[in-house]
Amino acid sequence: xxxxxxxxxxxxxxxxxxxxxxxxxxxxxxxxxxxxxxxxxxxxxxxxxxxxxxxxxxxxxxxxxxxxxxxxxxxxxxxxxxxxxxxxxxxxxxxxxxxxxxxxxxxxxxxxxxxxxxxxxxxxxxxxxxxxxxxxx
Amino acid sequence: xxxxxxxxxxxxxxxxxxxxxxxxxxxxxxxxxxxxxxxxxxxxxxxxxxxxxxxxxxxxxxxxxxxxxxxxxxxxxxxxxxxxxxxxxxxxxxxxxxxxxxxxxxxxxxxxxxxxxxxxxxxxxxxxxxxxxxxxxxxxxxxxxxxxxxxxxxxxxxxxxxxxxxxxxxxxxxxxxxxxxxxxxxxxxxxxxxxxxxxxxxxxxxxxxxxxxxxxxxxxxxxxxxxxxxxxxxxxxxxxxxxxxxxxxxxxxxxxxxxxxxxxxxxxxxxxxxxxxxxxxxxxxxxxxxxxxxxxxxxxxxxxxxxxxxxxxxxxxxxxxxxxxxxxxxxxxxxxxxxxxxxxxxxxxxxxxxxxxxxxxxxxxxxxxxxxxxxxxxxxxxxxxxxxxxxxxxxxxxxxxxxxxxxxxxxxxxxxxxxxxxxxxxxxxxxxxxxxxxxxxxxxxxxxxxxxxxxxxxxxxxxxxxxxxxxxxxxxxxxxxxxxxxxxxxxxxxxxxxxxxxxxxxxxxxxxxxxxxxxxxxxxxxxxxxxxxxxxxxxxxxxxxxxxxxxxxxxxxxxxxxxxxxxxxxxxxxxxxxxxxxxxxxx
Numbered sequence: 001x002x003x004x005x006x007x008x009x010x011x012x013x014x015x016x017x018x019x020x021x022x023x024x025x026x027x028x029x030x031x032x033x034x035x036x037x038x039x040x041x042x043x044x045x046x047x048x049x050x051x052x053x054x055x056x057x058x059x060x061x062x063x064x065x066x067x068x069x070x071x072x073x074x075x076x077x078x079x080x081x082x083x084x085x086x087x088x089x090x091x092x093x094x095x096x097x098x099x100x101x102x103x104x105x106x107x108x109x110x111x112x113x114x115x116x117x118x119x120x121x122x123x124x125x126x127x128x129x130x131x132x133x134x135x136x137x
Numbered sequence: 138x139x140x141x142x143x144x145x146x147x148x149x150x151x152x153x154x155x156x157x158x159x160x161x162x163x164x165x166x167x168x169x170x171x172x173x174x175x176x177x178x179x180x181x182x183x184x185x186x187x188x189x190x191x192x193x194x195x196x197x198x199x200x201x202x203x204x205x206x207x208x209x210x211x212x213x214x215x216x217x218x219x220x221x222x223x224x225x226x227x228x229x230x231x232x233x234x235x236x237x238x239x240x241x242x243x244x245x246x247x248x249x250x251x252x253x254x255x256x257x258x259x260x261x262x263x264x265x266x267x268x269x270x271x272x273x274x275x276x277x278x279x280x281x282x283x284x285x286x287x288x289x290x291x292x293x294x295x296x297x298x299x300x301x302x303x304x305x306x307x308x309x310x311x312x313x314x315x316x317x318x319x320x321x322x323x324x325x326x327x328x329x330x331x332x333x334x335x336x337x338x339x340x341x342x343x344x345x346x347x348x349x350x351x352x353x354x355x356x357x358x359x360x361x362x363x364x365x366x367x368x369x370x371x372x373x374x375x376x377x378x379x380x381x382x383x384x385x386x387x388x389x390x391x392x393x394x395x396x397x398x399x400x401x402x403x404x405x406x407x408x409x410x411x412x413x414x415x416x417x418x419x420x421x422x423x424x425x426x427x428x429x430x431x432x433x434x435x436x437x438x439x440x441x442x443x444x445x446x447x448x449x450x451x452x453x454x455x456x457x458x459x460x461x462x463x464x465x466x467x468x469x470x471x472x473x474x475x476x477x478x479x480x481x482x483x484x485x486x487x488x489x490x491x492x493x494x495x496x497x498x499x500x501x502x503x504x505x506x507x508x509x510x511x512x513x514x515x516x517x518x519x520x521x522x523x524x525x526x527x528x529x530x531x532x533x534x535x536x537x538x539x540x541x542x543x544x545x546x547x548x549x550x551x552x553x554x555x556x557x558x559x560x561x562x563x564x565x566x567x568x569x570x571x572x573x574x575x576x577x578x579x580x581x582x583x584x585x586x587x588x589x590x591x592x593x594x595x596x597x598x599x600x601x602x603x604x605x606x607x608x609x610x611x612x613x614x615x616x617x618x619x620x621x622x623x624x625x626x627x628x629x630x631x632x633x634x635x636x637x638x639x640x641x642x643x644x645x646x647x648x649x650x651x652x653x654x655x656x657x658x659x660x661x662x663x664x665x666x667x668x669x670x671x672x673x674x675x676x677x678x679x680x681x682x683x684x685x686x687x688x689x690x691x692x693x694x695x696x697x698x699x700x701x702x703x704x705x706x707x708x709x710x711x712x713x714x715x716x717x718x719x720x721x722x723x724x
Contacts (some may be wrong), residue, residue, distance in 0.1 A: 010429030011421035029344025
C-alpha cells in the first residue's frame, strides 16, 4: 500500500512537495517533487487534487532497461540501469515521476518514513505500511 | 548567505526594460528581508516628498531567506511603497503562493519604477519579462482578471491583480492574489494603479538552496510538530480569526456603530460558530502549517474569510449582524479591489454622519441593501461613492465629524476598540503606517490573556515597544503573524537556512533597527509626534456597555504613555529622532 490522501484534511500548503524536493534533490523546489498536491479556486469553488505514486507498477512494466522494480511494497530505482529514456515519465498515470537531467526521480517512500507525510500538517497524507506490516506479524 | 537568490529584478515600466542586480547583502544582514529590507531599499532610493501616485514612487515586492523553504508559515510577501493614504512608509503583507513563485523565478525582490503609458500587465517567467497590454482588462474586477490570466498562462502561474479601486487611485485600494488574499492597507493597490499595472503574473522553475539541508529537514520538522502545529497556534486552523469575535465581545472591545460602543449582544449571527456552520473548506498559504483560511459560502455570497477585521468592522460597526451580508460585502470589496477595513470604517462614519444629521450620505446603520451597494460605488467613484472614496480623514475635514473619524495618520482603525485596551490605542497612534493592529498587538495581554490591566497607562509603552520589535523582525523573516514563535526559534531557523549565525539578541537588535528606520522615513516626510494621535472620541467619550463600560483613555494618560514610548525609543520629547541618534543607529 502506498501513500494515502484525504482531501478533506488538505490545506494546499505544499509542504509535502517542499519536503520531497529537499530530501531527494537537496533543493527546495516543488516542481521537483515526486508527488503533486494542490488546492485551488475555480468557478467559486475550492478544489483539491492530489497525485501520488499508487505503486500501480506501470512504470516497472514499461521500463526497457529494468531500472525500476517493486520490492517490499516500495518502488525501487536502479540508477545504473537507467538510460534516461523518459518512457517511465510518460507512462506514469499520475505524472509523479520527475525527469531530471541525467536520470529520473521516483517516489521511493523515503525508506518507509516519507518526508511528505511527516511534513503534512493536518494528516492529509498518510502511509500505513508500518501498520500493515504489524498486522501481518 | 544561503536562502537568498542574491538577485533583484528591477523593472522600469516607463521604458519597459528590466535588469537584474545583486541583492545588497550588507543590508540583508542588517534587515534580513521582507518588511525591513524593503523599507531599507525604499529609504535609500525614494526622494523625499515624492508624490505616492507619481511614476517616481516605487513599488517593491520583497521576499526573505525563509521564503520557498520547508519552514512553516514562511510564504508571505512584503510589499513596500510610500502610502497614498497617509504619506508614510507603507509595508503590506500578502499571502497565497506569490512570494514563493517570485523566489522560484530567481528573485529576492522585484522593484517597479516609472509607469506604463497604457494599461498593461507584467509576465515574469524566470528570466523572461514581458510587458503585455491590458486595455481589455482595465475596469474588470480582480476575480475576473485573475481567472482570465490563469486561463491564458496556465494554473501553475501565481498572480497579483488590482480591481477598479486601484485603477481609480483610491487611498483604500488593495492588491489581490489567489482570489481572496490581499495586501490591504494604505492604498498599495493605488500605487499599482498609478503605474497602470493591472496585474503581475509570475512563473518560476528554480528553487531555494539552504546552508544545511539535513538540518533543515530534521530540525524544522521537530519545530513544526513541537512549536507550530500546537494548541497555542491551532486556533488559526480550527476557527481562524473569527474566534476573536467572541474574545473581543467578552472583553468589551468589539466596535459597534462606528465605535460608538463596544458590545453587540447579537454576535451569534456572525461569530466563529456561525462561521464554522457556513464553512465549505480550509486553505493555507504556501508553506503554511496552520491554514487559517475559511472558505465560506452562503447562497451567492462566497469568500475565503471573512477575517475578524471584516466581521467586526463590516459587521456590528456598520450595524450589520448577519454573516451572509458580511460575506457579500467582503466578496465585493475583494473583487472591486478595496481594503475591507478602510471601506467599512468609511461607510460606518458616513452612517453616523447621516444619522446625526451632519451630512446625508443616504446610508444608515443596518441598511444592508444600501451597504452592499457601497463597494462598487466607492471603487468606481460613482454617486455617493465619489465622496466616500476619499477616506475619512479627508471627508471629515470637508464635512466635520473629525472627532469620530476613526483613523490615525489617515489610516482607518482596525476592529479593536482601544478604550477597552489602552495599549492598543498607543499601538495605533505610533504605528509606522497609521492605525494598524499588525505593528504591535498588546490586546492579547490586555484582553485575551488578561495578564495586564487594560485600563491604565502604566507599563504600556514598553508593552507596545516589545510587540513592535517582535513583529518588525518576524515580518522580515518572513513568518506569518499567526505562528507565535519565539525570537530564539526565528534566529535558529535563519541560522539553519542562511548558514550565518543569528541569536535571539540579534533578532531584537534588528527589530529595533527596523522601527527606527520606518520612523526615520516618516520623519523625512515631515511627520512628527503631533501625528501620533487618536480621534477625540477615544479621549472624550466613555463606552456605554460591556465590561469596559465607562472607559475612555484620558488624554493626559495617553500623553504620558506617548512620552514614555519616546523615552524608550531614545527619541526627543517631540517624537523626532535626533541627528546624533540617527548617526548612532547607522541605519
